[in-house]
Amino acid sequence: MRTYFLSWIVAVLLVGVSGPANAEPDSAMDEMQGLRWYGSLGIGAFKTGSESDQLPNREGVFTWMGNIGYRYSKHLRFEVDFQDIEQQCDTPPTVVPFLFGSVDSTTDISSLGFAGVAKLVMPLGRFEPYVGAGVGFYYSTLTIDGTFLGIPVDYEEETDASVGHQLLAGFDIRISEKRSLGFEYRRLFLKSVLVP
Numbered sequence: 737m738r739t740y741f742l743s744w745i746v747a748v749l750l751v752g753v754s755g756p757a758n759a760e761p762d763s764a765m766d767e768m769q770g771l772r773w774y775g776s777l778g779i780g781a782f783k784t785g786s787e788s789d790q791l792p793n794r795e796g797v798f799t800w801m802g803n804i805g806y807r808y809s810k811h812l813r814f815e816v817d818f819q820d821i822e823q824q825c826d827t828p829p830t831v832v833p834f835l836f837g838s839v840d841s842t843t844d845i846s847s848l849g850f851a852g853v854a855k856l857v858m859p860l861g862r863f864e865p866y867v868g869a870g871v872g873f874y875y876s877t878l879t880i881d882g883t884f885l886g887i888p889v890d891y892e893e894e895t896d897a898s899v900g901h902q903l904l905a906g907f908d909i910r911i912s913e914k915r916s917l918g919f920e921y922r923r924l925f926l927k928s929v930l931v932p
Contacts, residue, residue: 900926
């Protein structure tokens, strides 16, 4: 069955660190404009998309991401993102435990992805709102755990590789010459075929 696997992501950027400046800034308010390369880390929560009969009661656990970016101009940035998305759902009733075994009531779903993102930025001093879009490749794994004679075992593991598209909006607030804090909202459109 093909199902929407993930929909909403909210991430908080913890820190962005930039490399040496390639150009002299025109003023103190343009300090970060001269910093071409940067990196950031983020952690957040998300809400899953449409429900599936085969993967009931899906809910997000957490997501984290890191990226390396290049400030092409004052208004345009390009990034390569790595993202880990963790969620759970009820174990489907079709999964039957072994004799003298049991199956966990929840099933883990993990997605790892790499994506290319372009951002349009509107610098307003230390406040930099932006919008963006991207496309990436995601590898998803569904794992059903349980026990057999009291020993932990993996009952089933399904994998799938899919292309995902995303839209995003957020803002960064510069807190020092080479660091900023930010908030970002992403919507990821990812279809994954995971059937236990």
